[in-house]
Amino acid sequence: MSDAPGAISPREIAAFDRHFFDHPLVREHGRNAAAVTKRITDLLPASEFQRTPLYNEYYRMIGIEHVTAVPIYVDRRFLVSFVLNRGATAFSDRERELLDIVRPHLADLYRLGVAIDRAHDAPADAAADVAEVPLTPREREVLDWVAAGKTNRDIAAILGASPRTVEKHLERIYEKLGVETRTAAVMRAIKLVRHN
Helix, strand or coil: CCCCCCCCCCHHHHHHCCCCHHHHHHHHCCCCCCCCCEHHHHHCCCHHHCCHHHHHHHHHHHHEEEEEEEEEEEECEEEEEEHHHHHHHCCHHHHHHHHHHHHHHHHHHHHHHHHHHHHHCCCCCCCHHHHHCCCHHHHHHHHHHHCCCCCCCHHHHHHHHHHHHHHHHHHHHHHHHCCCCCCHHHHHHHHHHCCC
């Protein structure tokens, strides 16, 4: 358990991670580029959600009863979700509508922040052309998700492939980049992009 008041314990984080892909909002937003702001109760009745392991092993344990998520697609492959939680008071229809009204503006601000960070990190003479990295489009996609910290299982779920297929892509990536680990592959790709 954490000493910080209100902190989520490692056990609770592990429970959330274990049930992540069963989360109604993750399933709704995960592969839906037209996703809009939703509450869990927009997707299934509260009584049904309260019977799930996700609720009983995570949300109930930390005192959260109401959840809404604001999905923001940074690009075709990268989703950021701003999640709001409450204990006692449900999110109203009006609150959900207002969150969806600000969603495009929040997305623009997020993209701008990402672009500024990338500009600061890149050397002045760097040509950020990922096409120069000697990988197939699918291999590049796998490597992008590795760079985002996703596991093979996560990547497989995102891409609709098997974990073994992701492993095979990674083996080819390692061979093409002359590396042996995930971290080395990401670092090598970054160096190739910056020096081309």
